Amino acid sequence: MATPSKTQFLTEVHTLLKKRHKLEPSVDKLTILEAVVYGICHEDATREQADAALARFKDGFFDWNEVRVSSLEEIQGIVAGMSDAEGRAFRIRRFLRQLFEKTYGFNLEPLAKKPQKESVKALEEYDAFSSDYVLATVTRLALAGHAIPVDAPALRALRRLGVADESTEVPALRGILERAVPKNRGAEFGDLIEALAHDTCVEGEPDCPRCELRKICPTGQAQKAEAAAGAKAAKGKPGKAKSAE
Numbered sequence: 001m002a003t004p005s006k007t008q009f010l011t012e013v014h015t016l017l018k019k020r021h022k023l024e025p026s027v028d029k030l031t032i033l034e035a036v037v038y039g040i041c042h043e044d045a046t047r048e049q050a051d052a053a054l055a056r057f058k059d060g061f062f063d064w065n066e067v068r069v070s071s072l073e074e075i076q077g078i079v080a081g082m083s084d085a086e087g088r089a090f091r092i093r094r095f096l097r098q099l100f101e102k103t104y105g106f107n108l109e110p111l112a113k114k115p116q117k118e119s120v121k122a123l124e125e126y127d128a129f130s131s132d133y134v135l136a137t138v139t140r141l142a143l144a145g146h147a148i149p150v151d152a153p154a155l156r157a158l159r160r161l162g163v164a165d166e167s168t169e170v171p172a173l174r175g176i177l178e179r180a181v182p183k184n185r186g187a188e189f190g191d192l193i194e195a196l197a198h199d200t201c202v203e204g205e206p207d208c209p210r211c212e213l214r215k216i217c218p219t220g221q222a223q224k225a226e227a228a229a230g231a232k233a234a235k236g237k238p239g240k241a242k243s244a245e
């Protein structure tokens with residue numbers, strides 16, 4: 001069980017973020033294959049980017065076999081505009097090649113009917129599942145499990161919020177979140193953390209003065225105290241004109 005204080009804190013985070021971000025409904029069910037591709041596209045990117053990339057794969061190729069035999073440049077064109085487009089294209093094609101070598105096809109759906117642990121064990125044989133984010137995405141969207149995917153932007157925001165520290169690994173953090181946030185609110189919570197990480201809790205300097213969570217966030221509070229101390233010190237200093245006298 002998550003500690004009550006962490007559960008309460010994450011509930012408050014959820015409530016405050018919901019006030020700020022009005023989310024469009026997100027995809028809630030995919031096949032296992034689609035969820036793997038979606039997870040690779042979504043990691044460190046936005047929902048909108050991942051939705052658009054998956055739609056381009058479906059519209060731009062005859063089937064997944066055509067993607068498998070395409071050049072990396074062609075696949076890269078689908079994920080263009082995202083960070084590490086080359087790496088994403090390589091991972092997607094690698095997954096499709098491994099899948100074809102193992103099954104001579106592109107249907108993993110029989111796994112969706114097996115107990116989740118058994119399905120995950122089988123899927124972990126594919127390199128794509130070395131990413132905990134992809135594993136969590138597939139668990140949520142294709143295996144009907146409770147999973148809250150955590151990528152680098154989400155990890156950054158959750159660390160600043162004090163939910164994780166520098167030594168907390170992503171699977172452990174995911175465990176904390178999944179124990180604290182019930183399954184029926186998990187998808188929305190994940191989407192809200194993503195919105196936070198791409199809106200105010202950005203890489204580099206976070207935009208805390210604009211953040212809904214500032215009053216409960218240790219980093220936001222520290223930044224506020226630092227800014228106040230700086231302003232106070234500047235006020236106490238003699239002005240340039242005076243010091244030049």
Ligand code: SF4
Nearest residue numbers: 201206208211217220
């Ligand atoms: S207050 Fe600042 S550090 Fe905290 S979550 Fe908001 S943007 Fe991130």
